[in-house]
Amino acid sequence: MTSDNRTFPADFLWGAATASYQIEGAVAEDGRGPSIWDTFSHTPGRTVNGDTGDVADDHYHRVAEDVALMAKLGLKAYRFSTAWPRIQPDGRGPANQAGLDFYSRLVDELLANGIQPWVTLYHWDLPQALEDLGGWPSREVAERFAEYAEITHAALGDRVRHWITLNEPWCTAYLGYGNGHHAPGRTNGADALAAVHHLNLAHGLAVRAIRAADPGAQVGVTLNLHSLLAKTDSAADQDAVRRIDGIGNRVFLDPIFKGEFPADVARDVAGLTDLSFIQDGDLATIAAPLDFLGVNYYSRSVVSGPEDDEGFHDSHSGAWPGSDKVQFHTRGLPVTQMGWEIDAPGLTALLERVHAEYGPIPLYITENGAAYADEVGADGQVADPDRIAYYDLHLRECAQMAADGVPLRGYFAWSLMDNFEWAWGYEKRFGLVHVDYATQVRTPKASFSWYADVIRNNALITAPDTGK
Ligand code: FCB
Numbered sequence: 001m002t003s004d005n006r007t008f009p010a011d012f013l014w015g016a017a018t019a020s021y022q023i024e025g026a027v028a029e030d031g032r033g034p035s036i037w038d039t040f041s042h043t044p045g046r047t048v049n050g051d052t053g054d055v056a057d058d059h060y061h062r063v064a065e066d067v068a069l070m071a072k073l074g075l076k077a078y079r080f081s082t083a084w085p086r087i088q089p090d091g092r093g094p095a096n097q098a099g100l101d102f103y104s105r106l107v108d109e110l111l112a113n114g115i116q117p118w119v120t121l122y123h124w125d126l127p128q129a130l131e132d133l134g135g136w137p138s139r140e141v142a143e144r145f146a147e148y149a150e151i152t153h154a155a156l157g158d159r160v161r162h163w164i165t166l167n168e169p170w171c172t173a174y175l176g177y178g179n180g181h182h183a184p185g186r187t188n189g190a191d192a193l194a195a196v197h198h199l200n201l202a203h204g205l206a207v208r209a210i211r212a213a214d215p216g217a218q219v220g221v222t223l224n225l226h227s228l229l230a231k232t233d234s235a236a237d238q239d240a241v242r243r244i245d246g247i248g249n250r251v252f253l254d255p256i257f258k259g260e261f262p263a264d265v266a267r268d269v270a271g272l273t274d275l276s277f278i279q280d281g282d283l284a285t286i287a288a289p290l291d292f293l294g295v296n297y298y299s300r301s302v303v304s305g306p307e308d309d310e311g312f313h314d315s316h317s318g319a320w321p322g323s324d325k326v327q328f329h330t331r332g333l334p335v336t337q338m339g340w341e342i343d344a345p346g347l348t349a350l351l352e353r354v355h356a357e358y359g360p361i362p363l364y365i366t367e368n369g370a371a372y373a374d375e376v377g378a379d380g381q382v383a384d385p386d387r388i389a390y391y392d393l394h395l396r397e398c399a400q401m402a403a404d405g406v407p408l409r410g411y412f413a414w415s416l417m418d419n420f421e422w423a424w425g426y427e428k429r430f431g432l433v434h435v436d437y438a439t440q441v442r443t444p445k446a447s448f449s450w451y452a453d454v455i456r457n458n459a460l461i462t463a464p465d466t467g468k
Contacts, residue, residue: 005399006460012402013116013410014455015077016070016432017367019123019167021053022419024083026060030098033089035125036135036176037422040183051425057417058440060102065442067109069433070416073448074455077116079366079412080106081123081167082156084148091127091144100155107159117160118366118412120222121149121206123167124182124422131184136172136195139277146205150213157214164294164366165206168224169199170248174319181319181423189321190273197277200255204286211288221256222294222366225249227343227350229302231329236305243268243312243323244303257358259287268312269322292409294366295354297394298338300346302329336390337371337428344393348401355406362409368394369414371421371428374445382434382445391447395460413451417442 021037041052059066070078084091086099103119110117122145130141149165166172175182178192203221210217226248230237246265254260260283266275306312306325318324333341351363370390374382391413402408418431426437432451434443453462 005403006396008399008458009402010458011409012458013077013364014075014458015079015116015118015410015412016073016075016416017079017412017414018059018081018416018419019120020081020083020086021056021123021125022415022421023057023059023417025053025055025058027054029060030086030102031089031096032083032099033085033091034128035083035085036128036131036183037125039128039131040185043185046183046185047423048425048427051420051427053420055437056420057435062440063102063106063109066417067106067113067115069442069444070110070115071113072444073416073432073452075115076455077118077162077410077412078110078416079118079120079164081120081125082152083125084122084145085125085127087152088127088144088148090129091133091141092129092147095151095155100152103152103156107156111159116162117156118162118164119152119156119160120164120167121145121152122165122172122202124172124176126183135177135184135186136198137177137191138194139198139201142198142202142205145202146209149206150209153210153213153217157210157217161216162218163210163220165203165219165221166199167222167366168296169196169203169221169252170224172199174321178317178321179319180317187317189269189317192321193269193273193275194277196251197261197275197282200252200286201282203256204282204288207288207290208285218291220290220292220294220364221252222296223249223252224296224367225253225350225354227297227300227346229300229346231302231304231327234305237303239312240303240305240323240326244301244320244326247320247323253354253358255283255286256290257287257361259283265322272321290361292362292364293354293358294364295351296367296414297347297350297365298336298368298370299340300343300349302331303327304329336386337373338424342370342390342393344397347394348397351401351406351408360407362407364410364412365398365408366412367414368411369430371430374418374429374431374434376434376436376443380443382443384445384447387445387447388450391451391454392460395454399460
């Protein structure tokens with residue numbers, strides 16, 4: 001049940017988010033090295049329409065215009081990511097000063113407009129040179145990440161107070177190395193599990209590096225946690241939930257918040273790996289205390305056990321190594337352009353659970369939003385009532401959670417503007433601002449004005465006009 005609570009705590013942080021490869025373009029400028037997403041998107045058949053991030057939103061050249069839009073929106077915080085290959089073109093060694101200068105200018109522009117910069121250090125654009133060394137399945141990449149974090153913090157830490165180590169390591173590990181839908185496009189379950197561990201380790205090492213340099217820094221991580229329902233209460237369906245929760249959520253949450261690798265997941269994946277990549281001391285490193293947890297939420301999943309009686313194991317690839325035969329079900333709920341079912345109460349279920357089992361820790365929604373096939377109308381406006389309705393539903397849940405004592409401190413809309421939606425290319429539009437990719441003209445959508453009202457009022461006062 002959604003409630004009528006429509007106001008937010010006085011200090012609630014209102015933000016919007018983007019990521020470097022999705023918006024910057026300028027992939028070969030000022031010394032930036034290639035990333036795995038350059039390689040992947042330029043490989044035929046990997047992205048819809050063969051789209052690449054070569055130009056994207058050309059944000060690299062339009063920072064002032066884009067920050068002006070953020071100021072107009074009334075943002076209190078802007079979450080963006082730094083591109084590792086802009087800062088260390090081949091993932092190691094001395095910094096590329098031009099890359100640091102770009103982010104330094106962005107940070108200054110944000111602060112001049114009263115907007116807090118929230119930096120994500122890794123939103124998927126691994127330097128290609130590190131993939132060539134073995135990528136995330138290789139331990140060395142975790143060590144290199146700590147060095148990159150230190151360099152980036154040294155350049156921006158005098159002005160940036162909020163640091164997110166990783167964005168959605170689930171996607172990096174399982175889509176990048178498990179089912180190959182994301183860069184680098186590899187398909188090996190054991191590699192995906194090694195990547196999980198090295199991402200966790202990279203996180204822990206980066207937390208340590210930032211804290212050593214800056215004890216007052218606010219440091220967290222962003223996870224795309226899966227909000228799960230069992231199809232039925234059968235033992236097989238309950239076991240499907242346990243498995244997906246284990247490999248999708250607890251392989252990150254348990255090491256990070258409890259310093260443990262989940263024993264049941266170790267059993268589920270025993271046919272693929274003995275986890276010998278977890279070395280003595282790693283889990284303690286990974287469990288470094290955090291200041292906040294960022295959660296990205298878009299939809300909820302309904303799962304059940306395998307349809308035949310062969311058990312949960314299948315191939316050694318896929319996004320759910322060791323549990324490939326779990327079935328995912330739709331429920332006929334309304335969907336966004338991604339085909340993702342809209343289920344706002346799933347957000348509350350998820351955050352209440354995280355708070356109960358892993359808290360107390362301040363929580364931020366670091367991404368939430370919806371794609372629709374928006375068009376600029378003849379009147380020059382972009383009407384996006386479905387997106388407004390989506391935001392309204394989810395923000396109602398947020399208002400109620402905050403009132404109920406869940407330590408939800410802020411919300412970042414995904415996304416500030418339409419951008420390169422990874423393997424989906426430019427077809428899927430998530431922005432509050434429409435981008436015409438041929439001209440780079442930005443047009444704030446109706447949802448932009450609506451969200452600006454929410455921020456200004458610190459409340460959901462304007463009822464969504466669903467246009468229906
Ligand atoms: C998340 C990603 C973000 C964007 C949204 C739609 O998984 O973090 O970059 O693609 O999904």
